[in-house]
Amino acid sequence: MSAAAIALALSVSCARCNGPGSATPPDVLIVVMDTTRADHCTTNGYARPTTPRLAEFAKDAVTFTEAWSPSSWTGPAHASLFTGLQVSNHGILTSPTAHLDERFETLAERLAARGWSTACFSGNPFVAPAFGLTQGFATFESFAPKSGEPPRETPARASTRRALEWMKSQRADGKPFFAFINAMEPHAPYNPPSIVAQRFLRPGTPAAAESEARAMKHPRTLVLGLGLEPLTEDVRAAVTELYDAEIATVDAELGTLLDGMRAAGLLDHTVVVVTADHGEGLGDHGWIEHSVFLHRELLHVPLVVRVPGSLQGGRTESAVVRLEDVAPTVLEACGAGVPSGGDALDGASLLHDLAGRTARAAEKAPLEWYERAVGLVGDRAAAPVRLARVSAFDGQFHLIVDSDGAARLFDVANDPAELHDVSGTMAAKVSSLTALLPPFPQ
Numbered sequence: 001m002s003a004a005a006i007a008l009a010l011s012v013s014c015a016r017c018n019g020p021g022s023a024t025p026p027d028v029l030i031v032v033m034d035t036t037r038a039d040h041c042t043t044n045g046y047a048r049p050t051t052p053r054l055a056e057f058a059k060d061a062v063t064f065t066e067a068w069s070p071s072s073w074t075g076p077a078h079a080s081l082f083t084g085l086q087v088s089n090h091g092i093l094t095s096p097t098a099h100l101d102e103r104f105e106t107l108a109e110r111l112a113a114r115g116w117s118t119a120c121f122s123g124n125p126f127v128a129p130a131f132g133l134t135q136g137f138a139t140f141e142s143f144a145p146k147s148g149e150p151p152r153e154t155p156a157r158a159s160t161r162r163a164l165e166w167m168k169s170q171r172a173d174g175k176p177f178f179a180f181i182n183a184m185e186p187h188a189p190y191n192p193p194s195i196v197a198q199r200f201l202r203p204g205t206p207a208a209a210e211s212e213a214r215a216m217k218h219p220r221t222l223v224l225g226l227g228l229e230p231l232t233e234d235v236r237a238a239v240t241e242l243y244d245a246e247i248a249t250v251d252a253e254l255g256t257l258l259d260g261m262r263a264a265g266l267l268d269h270t271v272v273v274v275t276a277d278h279g280e281g282l283g284d285h286g287w288i289e290h291s292v293f294l295h296r297e298l299l300h301v302p303l304v305v306r307v308p309g310s311l312q313g314g315r316t317e318s319a320v321v322r323l324e325d326v327a328p329t330v331l332e333a334c335g336a337g338v339p340s341g342g343d344a345l346d347g348a349s350l351l352h353d354l355a356g357r358t359a360r361a362a363e364k365a366p367l368e369w370y371e372r373a374v375g376l377v378g379d380r381a382a383a384p385v386r387l388a389r390v391s392a393f394d395g396q397f398h399l400i401v402d403s404d405g406a407a408r409l410f411d412v413a414n415d416p417a418e419l420h421d422v423s424g425t426m427a428a429k430v431s432s433l434t435a436l437l438p439p440f441p442q
């Protein structure tokens with residue numbers, strides 16, 4: 001730590017001891033509901049009650065209804081969330097074992113250097129020290145499912161319970177804290193507790209369809225998603241309903257966590273961000289799960305932010321914003337310094353100037369996925385898995401370009417499901433968005 005950072009850390013620590021009138025830095029909580037697509041959240045107008053607790057919290061926060069991830073899988077999305085950089089600038093992409101380089105400064109590192117205690121409670125095995133994504137977190141606890149003995153409580157319950165205990169202990173010590181939670185439940189397999197599933201499964205769901213939906217995961221999703229076998233309507237419905245039940249499972253634990261923070265006097269002083277790393281295909285474009293493609297259902301994520309005294313009051317913002325915007329927002333809210341000039345981040349703070357942002361995304365599945373797909377469905381059907389993809393979204397139009405040159409343009413404002421390619425009639429828009437595309441991943 002530099003002398004300047006030590007001086008700042010000391011001033012932060014003293015500020016918390018000086019009582020009313022002092023510039024007390026806020027605490028920070030970020031919760032990622034892994035794999036949660038925005039249009040399946042109550043906060044984005046979804047008809048089923050998947051996130052009532054988040055919607056309740058949003059009444060005293062700001063809901064960003066058009067927040068986009070820069071990737072359709074966990075590693076690059078978390079790297080962008082933590083660094084404020086686009087995928088092409090942090091380079092985590094094509095391998096599940098890719099490691100975020102130590103030269104990148106994460107939000108946790110920036111806050112730790114200024115006196116915050118930091119902790120990561122992760123349900124996702126890729127959000128772990130082995131992949132460099134936990135740089136800056138002094139405390140790391142994994143809640144990823146382990147083979148063998150079934151857990152005594154769901155990962156979301158266990159991680160939120162531990163996070164609350166940890167936050168209380170930090171407050172007792174008088175230090176500002178940054179807690180990060182990844183809740184993995186919405187990720188396949190879609191296997192929610194039965195009591196929650198029964199609230200979402202339609203009456204008369206065939207037992208075989210429920211059973212197949214509960215077992216749905218890679219590489220079975222490759223076989224169905226690449227069209228080798230049909231996805232029946234019963235199974236697709238059960239997949240969707242069980243997925244919704246998984247979101248509701250996380251939402252209930254999120255509500256309990258926020259209740260606990262409020263009861264402990266922690267909530268009013270905490271910057272809270274609730275979001276997802278990416279969405280999920282539920283057969284919308286044939287694809288189940290995520291990665292490989294860049295359609296909106298894979299990139300559009302929920303984002304609810306509360307900054308005490310600033311982002312509050314329950315309003316919604318419909319301008320396009322990005323996961324890269326979270327780190328600079330938190331840094332600004334904490335008075336911790338937003339990098340500028342040559343060190344400027346790709347993201348920009350959500351505390352002002354929302355207009356004019358472009359969401360850029362890039363994706364390339366691991367080579368072993370392609371090889372596995374060839375073995376399952378043959379060269380021809382597996383071909384889409386080999387391609388890289390990039391996209392740009394300006395708030396109305398979304399351009400997706402494949403590495404073989406195929407381009408599709410969707411008028412998201414009028415076609416949110418991206419069912420009608422309008423690239424053939426809008427050459428000028430294709431051209432202007434092409435200029436905004438990120439580089440193809442190698």
Ligand SMILES: [Zn+2]
Binds near residue numbers: 034073075124277278
């Ligand atoms: Zn993920």
